[in-house]
Every structure is written in C-alpha cells, then in structure tokens.
Amino acid sequence: MSIRAISVHEVAQKLIRKEPMFILDVRNTDQFQDWKIEGAGIQHLNVPYFDLLDGVEEILEQLPPEEIVVVCAKEGSSIMVAELLSEQGRRAAYMEGGMKAWSEHLVPLKVGDLRHGGELYQFVRLGKGCLSYMAVSGGEAVVVDATRMIHVYTDFARNLNVNITHVVDTHLHADHISGGRAIAQETGAEYWLPAEDAQDVAFAYEKLGHGTEIKLGSGEVSIKALYSPGHTIGSTSLVIDDQYLFSGDILFIDSIGRPDLAGEAGSWAMDLRETLYKRYRDLAEQLIVLPSHFMIMDELNEDGTVAKKLGELFLENHGLNLEKEAFVTMVSQNLPPQPNAYQDIRNTNMGKMSPDHEAQREMEIGPNRCAVR
Known part of the structure; x- marks a missing residue:
C-alpha cells in the first residue's frame, strides 16, 4: 500500500470544515505538548519517532482503520513512519513540510x-x-x-x-x-x-x-x-x-x-x-x-x-x-x-x-x- 503526501492546505481545509482526522505526531513529547494541530475533528496520538525505529507494531491497536496523517517537525521522519505503517497494511499519509510548513500556511x-x-x-x-x-x-x-x-x-x-x-x-x-x-x-x-x-x-x-x-x-x-x-x-x-x-x-x-x-x-x-x-x-x-x-x-x-x-x-x-x-x-x-x-x-x-x-x-x-x- 502506497503512502500519500497531504498538503498543509488540505489539512487546513479539513480543520475548517471540522472533518475527522487522525494525526500521529512523531515529534518529541515536549514539542507536542507545547504546540500541535488542533481542531474539533482532530484526534491525536503522540509517539516520538525514536520510539518507532524498530517498527510500528506496538502502536497498531491504538490507530484507527481510516487514514492516519503522520506529522513531524520538517517532514523526513513522518515519511519514514508513514512507510512503516503502509508496510503493515495501514492507510497512511505524511504532511508535506511538517510543522514548519503548518506554521507558515x-x-x-x-x-x-x-x-x-x-x-x-x-x-x-x-x-x-x-x-x-x-x-x-x-x-x-x-x-x-x-x-x-x-x-x-x-x-x-x-x-x-x-x-x-x-x-x-x-x-x-x-x-x-x-x-x-x-x-x-x-x-x-x-x-x-x-x-x-x-x-x-x-x-x-x-x-x-x-x-x-x-x-x-x-x-x-x-x-x-x-x-x-x-x-x-x-x-x-x-x-x-x-x-x-x-x-x-x-x-x-x-x-x-x-x-x-x-x-x-x-x-x-x-x-x-x-x-x-x-x-x-x-x-x-x-x-x-x-x-x-x-x-x-x-x-x-x-x-x-x-x-x-x-x-x-x-x-x-x-x-x-x-x-x-x-x-x-x-x-x-x-x-x-x-x-x-x-x-x-x-x-x-x-x-x-x-x-x-x-x-x-x-x-x-x-x-x-x-x-x-
């Protein structure tokens, strides 16, 4: 199953329309707690990227069957985690540009x-x-x-x-x-x-x-x-x-x-x-x-x-x-x-x-x- 890139524009439109979206945020916990993507339809799971280097099997039960949007600081880590999820048969996307791009949109x-x-x-x-x-x-x-x-x-x-x-x-x-x-x-x-x-x-x-x-x-x-x-x-x-x-x-x-x-x-x-x-x-x-x-x-x-x-x-x-x-x-x-x-x-x-x-x-x-x- 291939992963897709989701733009910050698409995320913004989903947020404004209050559409449901599940975000797996792989930044460090302190960064996540200080600042994250928020909205009425948003659900979060925060698991730092370094905790997923050996695989994502341990968090699969915490994830929904719907598409999972993976978010990191700049993009690179989210691509890798999205690929790991895809290998497990899960629908995954990564947010282009990460939180830096989100901050500027x-x-x-x-x-x-x-x-x-x-x-x-x-x-x-x-x-x-x-x-x-x-x-x-x-x-x-x-x-x-x-x-x-x-x-x-x-x-x-x-x-x-x-x-x-x-x-x-x-x-x-x-x-x-x-x-x-x-x-x-x-x-x-x-x-x-x-x-x-x-x-x-x-x-x-x-x-x-x-x-x-x-x-x-x-x-x-x-x-x-x-x-x-x-x-x-x-x-x-x-x-x-x-x-x-x-x-x-x-x-x-x-x-x-x-x-x-x-x-x-x-x-x-x-x-x-x-x-x-x-x-x-x-x-x-x-x-x-x-x-x-x-x-x-x-x-x-x-x-x-x-x-x-x-x-x-x-x-x-x-x-x-x-x-x-x-x-x-x-x-x-x-x-x-x-x-x-x-x-x-x-x-x-x-x-x-x-x-x-x-x-x-x-x-x-x-x-x-x-x-x-």
Whole structure:
C-alpha cells in the first residue's frame, strides 16, 4: 500500500470544515505538548519517532482503520513512519513540510463587503493563530498586520488586479515577524507604524497616530486610526468604513491582549483597561471586531473567519467584565509563557536584526502567546 503526501492546505481545509482526522505526531513529547494541530475533528496520538525505529507494531491497536496523517517537525521522519505503517497494511499519509510548513500556511477568507464599495479579506494562519487583513476598493488595497510570508499578499493582490498602496502594523509585534516593511518595499506602498512603538526603529515609516485617516480607491472607503495602548504603548486600532474594527492585539474574541511583552505589565495594565473599558465603550457596538490573533479553534466561525460584533464581546468576553483590581491581577500575574524568541522578534521588527530565512522560521516556531490566556 502506497503512502500519500497531504498538503498543509488540505489539512487546513479539513480543520475548517471540522472533518475527522487522525494525526500521529512523531515529534518529541515536549514539542507536542507545547504546540500541535488542533481542531474539533482532530484526534491525536503522540509517539516520538525514536520510539518507532524498530517498527510500528506496538502502536497498531491504538490507530484507527481510516487514514492516519503522520506529522513531524520538517517532514523526513513522518515519511519514514508513514512507510512503516503502509508496510503493515495501514492507510497512511505524511504532511508535506511538517510543522514548519503548518506554521507558515495562510488561508485567505472573505470577511464581507465594504459599504462604500470593495471587499475585506482575512488571512488566517491556523498554525500560529495570527490574523492579517487586506481591504480592497477602487483598484487599491491596504494590508494590515502582515506576516513575513509576503508573497501570499502580493500574489493575492495581483490575482484581484489591485495595487497595494498602504501597509499598516497596528503595533510593534513580538510573537511573529512582520512582513509590512517588505511588502511596502516590494510594492512601493506607504508603511505605517505607531510612532510610540517606533522610537528605536532603524528605518523610515509613516507615523500612525490617533485620528490618522487612510483613504482607499476613490476615497470613499476610509480607515481611521484610534489610539488604543495597553498591549504596547503604541497599539493603535483601526476603524474601516465605520463597519469593522481592527483591534490588533488589544481585544480578541475569547480574551484580551497581554501588556508584558516589553516588560511593562505593571504600568501598561491601566492603559489596557482604559482602552477596553472606555475607548472601546465609546465605539458603536455594531462594529465587527477583527483581531490580529486568535487563541483557540473555538473562536473560528463556521466559515473559518474570526470575527464578532463588539457588543457581543462586551457581554461574553471575560476580560471586559472585571472590577479594576481583578483586571489588573489578571493581566499582570500568572500570565502564559512569553513567545519564543520574542526579544529577537521585536529587534527584527525594529530593523536591528536581519536573520536569514531559516532563522526566522525557527524564531516563530510555537503557539500564539499574545493573549492573557
């Protein structure tokens, strides 16, 4: 029985559709426990590759008769284990590129139409929990919180026959390497970054501040900046077409942003509360919140997008319904581990480091850790 290669795209589609899938993850146990492919239809068995060098006979009873998807870090080990399973008459596939490829895969999904003409797309990075965006109108596009896989955005814009004219980072990212500057350099677009986060950057940029307005196409589609510190001192939200709220890493569907990734949890906690409990309360509850990350697969809608009305989050999000003391305790104590290599990622995003492609991949390995929980 031959084995087949299953692409990360196919895995992503199965996950979004909540289709059943059995994964044999052959990475070391600590790697598996820290970060794995998750979803409603997923079943796992973790057996390190080195425990299977003498054969897979001992684990056959733990495997289903259906296809088994073998996953490892880079691909090589999963091919060998899939072949061993095939020799035992089991249907086996290996995930192409392993978890490194899974970490980098983006799924573009349409969020909706803009009131004044155009469309809004969300790029879902299932393996990392990152969310980025492209708003399109009148032959122009703006990209928000892009990942370093810039070809996905430039190819997408090319297929839509639009020009990327603006690229925005809502804050200086600490858990993933931004592709914002690289997209701007390739396309000639203007690159926007909050000035409060950019005091030590080593490159030129357009200052994104409270009240900054970016126009798209004929100018009818407007993107307005709302200063919203707390995750970082410069965090800035965006309201597009009075319809959608790009909340950056301030507000998520199931949680809120953490204020400690620059070592300022104590002083930024009250900034975060001010943003969530006052600045956001002044906004229309009908705005659809589009965060820059998600934490768990339950936050995905049926179509795979991550979006919810602000008014619903005021009712349901645990971080928006706490007394002051409880809020400060939650966002400054007992926080999850900080993102892998977050200081190097920050320095890369500031232009102080220029790691090569493989080093960048290694820096980003692991789950999203931008939220309080």
